[in-house]
Amino acid sequence: MSIAMPSPIRVRRSALSVPAINRRALEKVHSLDCDAVIFDLEDSVAPEKKGQARDNLRQFFRETPLRDCEAIIRINALSSEFGLEDLDLVVSLKPDALLLPKVSRARDLQDAQAALDQKGAPPSVRLWAMMETAEGVMNATSIAASRHQAADRLDCLVLGLNDLRKETRVPPRPGRVYLVPWMMQVVLAARAYGLDVIDSVFNDFRDTDTFMLECQQGREMGFDGKMLIHPAQIEPANQTFGPSDQEIADAEAIVSAFNEPQAAELNVINIEGRMVERLHLEQATRLLAQVHFIQQRKTNP
Numbered sequence: 487m488s489i490a491m492p493s494p495i496r497v498r499r500s501a502l503s504v505p506a507i508n509r510r511a512l513e514k515v516h517s518l519d520c521d522a523v524i525f526d527l528e529d530s531v532a533p534e535k536k537g538q539a540r541d542n543l544r545q546f547f548r549e550t551p552l553r554d555c556e557a558i559i560r561i562n563a564l565s566s567e568f569g570l571e572d573l574d575l576v577v578s579l580k581p582d583a584l585l586l587p588k589v590s591r592a593r594d595l596q597d598a599q600a601a602l603d604q605k606g607a608p609p610s611v612r613l614w615a616m617m618e619t620a621e622g623v624m625n626a627t628s629i630a631a632s633r634h635q636a637a638d639r640l641d642c643l644v645l646g647l648n649d650l651r652k653e654t655r656v657p658p659r660p661g662r663v664y665l666v667p668w669m670m671q672v673v674l675a676a677r678a679y680g681l682d683v684i685d686s687v688f689n690d691f692r693d694t695d696t697f698m699l700e701c702q703q704g705r706e707m708g709f710d711g712k713m714l715i716h717p718a719q720i721e722p723a724n725q726t727f728g729p730s731d732q733e734i735a736d737a738e739a740i741v742s743a744f745n746e747p748q749a750a751e752l753n754v755i756n757i758e759g760r761m762v763e764r765l766h767l768e769q770a771t772r773l774l775a776q777v778h779f780i781q782q783r784k785t786n787p
């Protein structure tokens with residue numbers, strides 16, 4: 487017996503932030519192997535440069551749109567003086583998602599969704615939410631739940647620890663030790679409502695060893711991937727958040743064991759002394775679909 491591939495399969499191991507004001511960085515993105523590019527109009531763009539940054543994105547989307555990589559635009563808060571013009575840009579460029587910064591309550595997302603709907607953005611334009619305020623983390627459950635209410639475009643939560651540290655005054659420490667409970671709260675809320683969740687940026691982009699440790703920690707906490715600030719972080723993030731050879735071999739063994747005729751009516755089987763249930767078959771099938779997705783991308787560069 488075989489089971490259908492879950493759909494849609496998405497892979498979000500690496501989401502590179504690119505300041506929309508930086509033309510040189512924009513030119514580079516086509517040569518980079520990240521799963522998503524977040525074109526930033528918010529904190530990496532000075533107030534007097536917002537217009538120029540929007541023009542850069544207009545030119546980029548017109549001349550060299552991304553292929554096989556999600557395109558996300560992070561706008562300024564809708565309540566800011568830049569928010570509405572950013573939103574109009576999103577409606578005209580139709581990226582894969584709008585990333586809303588500093589989401590503190592479900593209402594922020596509902597307002598963004600209402601504005602997208604009212605301006606005629608197609609349903610393909612999803613919503614991503616930055617979780618980076620104390621209030622946002624405390625409201626993680628209702629924010630994630632808004633996917634089933636007035637913000638059904640919501641697709642993914644992105645943790646922002648720079649802002650969260652600033653507001654809570656928790657200093658950076660090895661292992662992000664005092665932040666872990668809040669991070670897990672965001673992961674749990676995302677999973678309860680079927681959302682993806684992406685770990686925060688790591689600022690010291692030349693410190694590859696600590697970055698790798700942070701990626702491994704993020705993966706073990708259940709994150710799908712990491713928001714990145716520098717091209718050098720892409721490969722380590724793809725490696726850490728992608729399926730390992732051992733995980734692929736295990737998944738193949740599970741699928742093939744359940745495909746045996748004698749397993750057709752069994753919900754639980756024994757694979758080399760390990761209990762394996764159909765829920766593991768679902769996990770294995772999802773993992774193999776992700777492997778397929780990644781391989782296809784490699785063969786269509």
Ligand SMILES: CC(C)(COP(=O)(O)OP(=O)(O)OC[C@H]1O[C@@H](n2cnc3c(N)ncnc32)[C@H](O)[C@@H]1OP(=O)(O)O)[C@@H](O)C(=O)NCCC(=O)NCCSC(=O)C[C@H](O)C(=O)O
Binds near residue numbers: 504515618648649687
């Ligand atoms: C941090 C940087 C300013 C460093 O840039 P630079 O000094 O140019 O570094 P390098 O000389 O090592 O760069 C080597 C080449 O790589 C290109 N580059 C660098 N960064 C990027 C990038 N993000 N995307 C594409 N290309 C990039 C350089 O142009 C060099 O190219 P070349 O000259 O051809 O060799 C810079 O990395 C940077 O600006 N990073 C992104 C900053 C950003 O987006 N900030 C916002 C996101 S952070 C966030 O969201 C925090 C969150 O909200 C929270 O609260 O936690």
Ligand SMILES: [Mg+2]
Binds near residue numbers: 529618
């Ligand atoms: Mg931030």
